[in-house]
Amino acid sequence: MSAVDVGRLAKLPLFGELDTYDLGQLAGWLVDVELREGEPLMEQGAMPDMLFVLETGTVDVLRDGERVASLGPGHVVGEISLIEPQRRTATVRATSDVRAVALPLEHLDELEREMPEIVRKLRWIAAKRLEELGG
Numbered sequence: 001m002s003a004v005d006v007g008r009l010a011k012l013p014l015f016g017e018l019d020t021y022d023l024g025q026l027a028g029w030l031v032d033v034e035l036r037e038g039e040p041l042m043e044q045g046a047m048p049d050m051l052f053v054l055e056t057g058t059v060d061v062l063r064d065g066e067r068v069a070s071l072g073p074g075h076v077v078g079e080i081s082l083i084e085p086q087r088r089t090a091t092v093r094a095t096s097d098v099r100a101v102a103l104p105l106e107h108l109d110e111l112e113r114e115m116p117e118i119v120r121k122l123r124w125i126a127a128k129r130l131e132e133l134g135g
Contacts, residue, residue: 004030004101012053012101013074014121022115029107033100041077041092041100048081048088050102051122057098062091068133070095079126081105089133 006023009015009030015023033052035041041052041059054075061069061077068090071077077092077100103111112119 004032008055009101012055014053014076014118017117018115025114026111026118029110030101030103033098033102035094035098035100037094037096039094041094041098042088042090044088044091046088048078048086048105050104051076051078051081052100052102053077055099055101057094057096057100059092059098060095062093063089063133076122076125079122080129084126084130 004027006020006027009023009027010018015026018026031050033041033050035057042048044063054071054073054077056073058070058072059077060067061071071092078088080086080089108119
Protein backbone atom coordinates (compact mmCIF):
# COMPACT_ATOMS: atom_id res chain seq x y z
CA MET A 1 0.00 0.00 0.00
CA SER A 2 1.60 3.24 -1.15
CA ALA A 3 1.18 6.71 0.29
CA VAL A 4 -1.52 8.86 -1.22
CA ASP A 5 -0.14 11.57 -3.52
CA VAL A 6 -0.27 15.06 -2.02
CA GLY A 7 -1.24 16.56 -5.39
CA ARG A 8 -4.37 14.42 -5.48
CA LEU A 9 -5.38 15.51 -2.00
CA ALA A 10 -5.00 19.20 -2.82
CA LYS A 11 -7.64 18.81 -5.54
CA LEU A 12 -10.28 17.52 -3.12
CA PRO A 13 -12.50 20.29 -1.67
CA LEU A 14 -12.29 18.92 1.89
CA PHE A 15 -8.49 19.23 1.89
CA GLY A 16 -7.98 22.11 -0.56
CA GLU A 17 -7.14 24.72 2.07
CA LEU A 18 -4.37 22.70 3.70
CA ASP A 19 -0.74 23.65 3.13
CA THR A 20 1.84 21.23 1.70
CA TYR A 21 3.08 20.20 5.15
CA ASP A 22 -0.41 19.29 6.38
CA LEU A 23 -1.23 17.52 3.11
CA GLY A 24 1.94 15.45 3.50
CA GLN A 25 1.02 14.50 7.04
CA LEU A 26 -2.54 13.64 5.99
CA ALA A 27 -1.27 11.53 3.09
CA GLY A 28 0.50 9.30 5.59
CA TRP A 29 -2.77 8.49 7.34
CA LEU A 30 -4.87 7.86 4.23
CA VAL A 31 -5.19 4.75 2.11
CA ASP A 32 -6.25 4.32 -1.51
CA VAL A 33 -9.51 2.56 -2.27
CA GLU A 34 -10.59 1.41 -5.73
CA LEU A 35 -13.93 -0.19 -6.53
CA ARG A 36 -15.50 -1.57 -9.67
CA GLU A 37 -19.07 -0.75 -10.63
CA GLY A 38 -21.47 -2.71 -8.42
CA GLU A 39 -19.05 -3.26 -5.55
CA PRO A 40 -20.00 -2.03 -2.05
CA LEU A 41 -17.93 0.59 -0.28
CA MET A 42 -19.78 -0.16 2.97
CA GLU A 43 -22.80 -2.13 4.13
CA GLN A 44 -25.66 -0.89 6.30
CA GLY A 45 -25.36 -2.31 9.81
CA ALA A 46 -21.60 -2.93 9.63
CA MET A 47 -19.25 -1.44 12.20
CA PRO A 48 -17.45 1.63 10.81
CA ASP A 49 -13.72 1.46 10.27
CA MET A 50 -13.04 4.25 7.75
CA LEU A 51 -14.47 7.37 6.24
CA PHE A 52 -14.02 8.04 2.53
CA VAL A 53 -13.61 11.00 0.19
CA LEU A 54 -14.61 10.16 -3.38
CA GLU A 55 -12.04 11.16 -5.96
CA THR A 56 -13.55 9.76 -9.16
CA GLY A 57 -16.70 7.85 -9.99
CA THR A 58 -20.17 7.72 -8.47
CA VAL A 59 -21.95 5.82 -5.72
CA ASP A 60 -25.53 5.27 -4.60
CA VAL A 61 -26.41 5.51 -0.94
CA LEU A 62 -29.05 2.92 -0.02
CA ARG A 63 -30.95 2.93 3.25
CA ASP A 64 -33.05 -0.17 3.90
CA GLY A 65 -32.64 -0.99 0.20
CA GLU A 66 -33.95 2.34 -1.08
CA ARG A 67 -31.71 4.88 -2.79
CA VAL A 68 -31.53 8.05 -0.72
CA ALA A 69 -28.65 9.78 -2.53
CA SER A 70 -26.20 9.60 -5.39
CA LEU A 71 -22.75 11.04 -4.72
CA GLY A 72 -19.69 11.77 -6.82
CA PRO A 73 -16.21 13.28 -6.76
CA GLY A 74 -15.44 15.39 -3.70
CA HIS A 75 -18.22 13.93 -1.56
CA VAL A 76 -17.49 12.43 1.84
CA VAL A 77 -18.96 9.04 2.79
CA GLY A 78 -18.99 7.32 6.17
CA GLU A 79 -18.70 10.49 8.22
CA ILE A 80 -21.83 9.94 10.34
CA SER A 81 -19.89 7.59 12.61
CA LEU A 82 -17.80 10.61 13.63
CA ILE A 83 -20.57 12.38 15.49
CA GLU A 84 -22.69 9.40 16.53
CA PRO A 85 -20.73 6.23 17.17
CA GLN A 86 -23.01 3.63 15.62
CA ARG A 87 -23.23 0.99 12.95
CA ARG A 88 -23.32 2.13 9.32
CA THR A 89 -26.63 3.85 8.57
CA ALA A 90 -26.58 2.97 4.86
CA THR A 91 -25.07 0.78 2.18
CA VAL A 92 -22.90 2.62 -0.34
CA ARG A 93 -22.45 0.91 -3.70
CA ALA A 94 -20.35 1.99 -6.69
CA THR A 95 -22.42 2.88 -9.76
CA SER A 96 -19.23 3.30 -11.81
CA ASP A 97 -15.56 2.59 -11.20
CA VAL A 98 -14.58 4.56 -8.10
CA ARG A 99 -11.34 5.86 -6.68
CA ALA A 100 -11.36 7.26 -3.17
CA VAL A 101 -9.07 8.07 -0.29
CA ALA A 102 -9.97 6.62 3.08
CA LEU A 103 -9.11 7.66 6.61
CA PRO A 104 -9.00 4.72 9.00
CA LEU A 105 -10.88 5.79 12.12
CA GLU A 106 -7.86 5.00 14.31
CA HIS A 107 -6.27 8.15 12.84
CA LEU A 108 -9.24 10.37 13.68
CA ASP A 109 -7.81 11.56 17.00
CA GLU A 110 -4.54 12.51 15.29
CA LEU A 111 -6.46 14.34 12.59
CA GLU A 112 -8.48 16.23 15.20
CA ARG A 113 -5.35 17.17 17.13
CA GLU A 114 -3.32 18.26 14.08
CA MET A 115 -6.03 19.59 11.72
CA PRO A 116 -9.15 20.40 13.74
CA GLU A 117 -10.60 22.43 10.87
CA ILE A 118 -10.96 19.24 8.80
CA VAL A 119 -12.75 17.41 11.61
CA ARG A 120 -15.05 20.44 12.08
CA LYS A 121 -15.97 20.23 8.38
CA LEU A 122 -16.56 16.48 8.67
CA ARG A 123 -18.79 16.95 11.72
CA TRP A 124 -20.77 19.64 9.88
CA ILE A 125 -21.22 17.33 6.86
CA ALA A 126 -22.30 14.47 9.15
CA ALA A 127 -24.82 16.62 11.05
CA LYS A 128 -26.31 17.87 7.80
CA ARG A 129 -26.62 14.31 6.45
CA LEU A 130 -28.23 13.05 9.63
CA GLU A 131 -30.74 15.89 9.43
CA GLU A 132 -31.51 15.01 5.79
CA LEU A 133 -31.98 11.35 6.71
CA GLY A 134 -34.29 12.22 9.58
CA GLY A 135 -31.85 11.37 12.35
